[in-house]
Amino acid sequence: xxxxxxxxxxxxxxxxxxxxxxxxxxxxxxxxxxxxxxxxxxxxxxxxxxxxxxxxxxxxxxxxxxxxxxxxxxxxxxxxxxxxxxxxxxxxxxxxxxxxxxxxxxxxxxxxxxxxxxxxxxxxxxxxxxxxxxxxxxxxxxxxxxxxxxxxxxxxxxxxxxxxxxxxxxxxxxxxxxxxxxxxxxxxxxxxxxxxxxxxxxxxx
Amino acid sequence: xxxxxxxxxxxxxxxxxxxxxxxxxxxxxxxxxxxxxxxxxxxxxxxxxxxxxxxxxxxxxxxxxxxxxxxxxxxxxxxxxxxxxxxxxxxxxxxxxxxxxxxxxxxxxxxxxxxxxxxxxxxxxxxxxxxxxxxxxxxxxxxxxxxxxxxxxxxxxxxxxxxxxxxxxxxxxxxxxxxxxxxxxxxxxxxxxxxxxxxxxxxxx
Numbered sequence: 001x002x003x004x005x006x007x008x009x010x011x012x013x014x015x016x017x018x019x020x021x022x023x024x025x026x027x028x029x030x031x032x033x034x035x036x037x038x039x040x041x042x043x044x045x046x047x048x049x050x051x052x053x054x055x056x057x058x059x060x061x062x063x064x065x066x067x068x069x070x071x072x073x074x075x076x077x078x079x080x081x082x083x084x085x086x087x088x089x090x091x092x093x094x095x096x097x098x099x100x101x102x103x104x105x106x107x108x109x110x111x112x113x114x115x116x117x118x119x120x121x122x123x124x125x126x127x128x129x130x131x132x133x134x135x136x137x138x139x140x141x142x143x144x145x146x147x148x149x150x151x152x153x154x155x156x157x158x159x160x161x162x163x164x165x166x167x168x169x170x171x172x173x174x175x176x177x178x179x180x181x182x183x184x185x186x187x188x189x190x191x192x193x194x195x196x197x198x199x200x201x202x203x204x205x
Numbered sequence: 206x207x208x209x210x211x212x213x214x215x216x217x218x219x220x221x222x223x224x225x226x227x228x229x230x231x232x233x234x235x236x237x238x239x240x241x242x243x244x245x246x247x248x249x250x251x252x253x254x255x256x257x258x259x260x261x262x263x264x265x266x267x268x269x270x271x272x273x274x275x276x277x278x279x280x281x282x283x284x285x286x287x288x289x290x291x292x293x294x295x296x297x298x299x300x301x302x303x304x305x306x307x308x309x310x311x312x313x314x315x316x317x318x319x320x321x322x323x324x325x326x327x328x329x330x331x332x333x334x335x336x337x338x339x340x341x342x343x344x345x346x347x348x349x350x351x352x353x354x355x356x357x358x359x360x361x362x363x364x365x366x367x368x369x370x371x372x373x374x375x376x377x378x379x380x381x382x383x384x385x386x387x388x389x390x391x392x393x394x395x396x397x398x399x400x401x402x403x404x405x406x407x408x409x410x
Contacts, residue, residue: 001299004270006259009251016244017236030293031222033255033268039221044252046214047245050238054211063238065209088235094206 007033059129061105061122063087070103077101081130082139083155085109085148089141101139104129109147110154123155130164140168212238264334266310266327268292275308282306286335287344288360290314290353294346306344309334314352315359328360335369345373 002008003026010029014020020028032040057068070076070090080101084090090103107121118124130138138159142148156166171189173182207213208231215234219225225233237245262273275281275295285306289295295308312326323329335343343364347353361371376394378387 001274001296003296004259004268006251006254006270007268009247010255013244013248013251016240017233019232026293027224028222030291032252033259035221037256039218040252040256042214043218044249046211046218047237047249047252049211050215051242051245054209054238063209063212065211069206086235087238088231091206091208 003029060103061087061107062090062103075100078133079136080139081126081133081135081137082141083126084141085143093141101137102129102133102135106142106151109142109145109151111147118154121151123158126155127158130159130162135164137165137167140166142168144171208234265308266292266312267295267308280305283338284341285344286331286338286340286342287346288331289346290348298346306342307334307338307340311347311356314347314350314356316352323359326356328363331360332363335364335367340369342370342372345371347373349376 003011007026007029010032011022011025014025014028015022032043035043053065054063055065056063057071059071060068062068062070077100081104082093082099082101083104083106084093085106085108087105090105093099093103104122104126106123106126108116110116110118110121126138129135138155140152140155142152152168159166170193171186172193173179173186173190179187208216212231212234215237216227216230219230219233220227237248240248258270259268260270261268262276264276265273267273267275282305286309287298287304287306288309288311289298290311290313292310295310298304298308309327309331311328311331313321315321315323315326331343334340343360345357345360347357357373364371375398376391377398378384378391378395384392
């Protein structure tokens with residue numbers, strides 16, 4: 001006996017979300033049937049709103065409902081663009097209230113294996129934004145895995161040629177973390193980029 | 206800056222599914238925005254179908270779209286009822302092609318702490334089904350945690366009084382599993398319920 005069509009369809013939909021395997025998808029499909037009808041209607045409404053109400057800013061790639069809260073803000077410094085690969089990262093940085101420039105959401109990192117070249121992840125659009133805003137600095141906040149590093153190096157070399165300063169977020173020891181819980185690479189980076197006690201920030205070799 | 210309303214609503218919907226915490230819910234909400242519009246429409250359709258097409262069998266609690274494939278089957282043995290707590294478990298048992306009786310899906314296990322009493326989990330309905338079908342045996346396939354055991358004992362005592370045989374699936378060593386990977390309780394149960402080499406099945410003390 002096979003599960004009924006609706007359960008298969010639900011599982012297939014969940015399966016398309018990242019990090020959801022076939023077993024979890026099946027479990028979530030059954031759990032969806034157990035949601036109250038009202039909760040299911042709210043779920044439908046939320047996905048429907050994502051289709052009709054949510055837009056992506058053509059400049060930075062951030063999701064918004066009325067107008068982009070970042071690009072449309074004249075008080076922000078348009079000469080700095082911070083590059084991330086996820087809108088969620090923008091919210092995390094905004095929470096710190098330590099950055100007042102623009103953002104740019106790349107559609108992933110460079111990956112020849114997955115057919116993601118510079119155009120596919122939106123680097124030409126980033127170049128255009130940098131030009132339009134007369135950017136003086138690009139700050140990279142990409143993942144530190146191999147693909148993220150490759151992408152960071154690619155962007156650094158691209159904008160280096162245009163005489164635009166390219167920086168990256170400092171690697172180091174998270175505030176409040178004990179050394180023993182950290183990986184070797186982070187500790188190594190924190191030694192390499194150690195800062196003078198009388199200076200506030202990081203030294204960039 | 207807060208996430209936009211639609212993302213909050215999506216995250217809230219995912220949050221209602223079991224095993225999804227706030228962080229995962231947020232991640233899935235953003236991932237939903239990245240699904241293609243067609244995939245999102247299929248997702249909506251599947252949830253909508255769950256509201257309009259899927260019914261729960263009033264007898265056994267199994268989900269179906271046309272008619273209950275189990276209760277409506279005259280070739281099945283109506284005098285045996287196998288009790289589970291999840292429709293998924295029915296599919297797992299059906300796959301073995303080793304059981305030809307009826308099923309009954311309890312709405313969870315007894316839990317005074319969570320206000321789940323016999324009526325809340327459907328035991329009176331199970332009694333009625335047993336009566337209607339003139340059941341001679343109730344087979345329990347409930348979880349082996351404390352609440353599952355309590356529920357099994359409760360049902361065993363209830364139907365024992367009615368002179369209906371109550372059995373449970375055998376505990377023991379899964380076929381193909383090495384002893385060293387098994388927990389003590391399973392090994393202890395497998396010793397206690399050891400079977401004669403010349404008999405096929407388990408001995409029930």
